Amino acid sequence: MKRNPVIPYVLIMAFGIVLILIxxxxxxxxxxxxxxxxxxxxxxxxxxxxxxxxxxxxxxIGCHGDQYQGVVGPTLxxxxxxxxxxxxxxxxxxxxxxxxxxxxxxxEQAAAMADWVANIK
Numbered sequence: 001m002k003r004n005p006v007i008p009y010v011l012i013m014a015f016g017i018v019l020i021l022i023x024x025x026x027x028x029x030x031x032x033x034x035x036x037x038x039x040x041x042x043x044x045x046x047x048x049x050x051x052x053x054x055x056x057x058x059x060x061i062g063c064h065g066d067q068y069q070g071v072v073g074p075t076l077x078x079x080x081x082x083x084x085x086x087x088x089x090x091x092x093x094x095x096x097x098x099x100x101x102x103x104x105x106x107x108e109q110a111a112a113m114a115d116w117v118a119n120i121k
Contacts, residue, residue, distance in 0.1 A: 052116035080118030088114040
């Protein structure tokens, strides 16, 4: 008696597809429960930086570099000689052009950040 060699592969494929569908629907059903466990919808658990150095490390170092040399963004060395503190406050809160995004520094922290950036040598 000869058997068709394709039948085991078809059965395994069908079993796999059914298993994927069952697990997908199970995951969709558990989505709300997992969101509750993770605290979604509650207040933010992330602690905001308060010192200008911490804000820089959290938000700015990726573009301006670890030694303020400029990577994707411009160098910050001597920026206090080019711009006033009010202009720097505007840049850190509202952004500048297409490269500097807005909202990286909260308005209440902008003055301290502008003072700190203006003094980078």
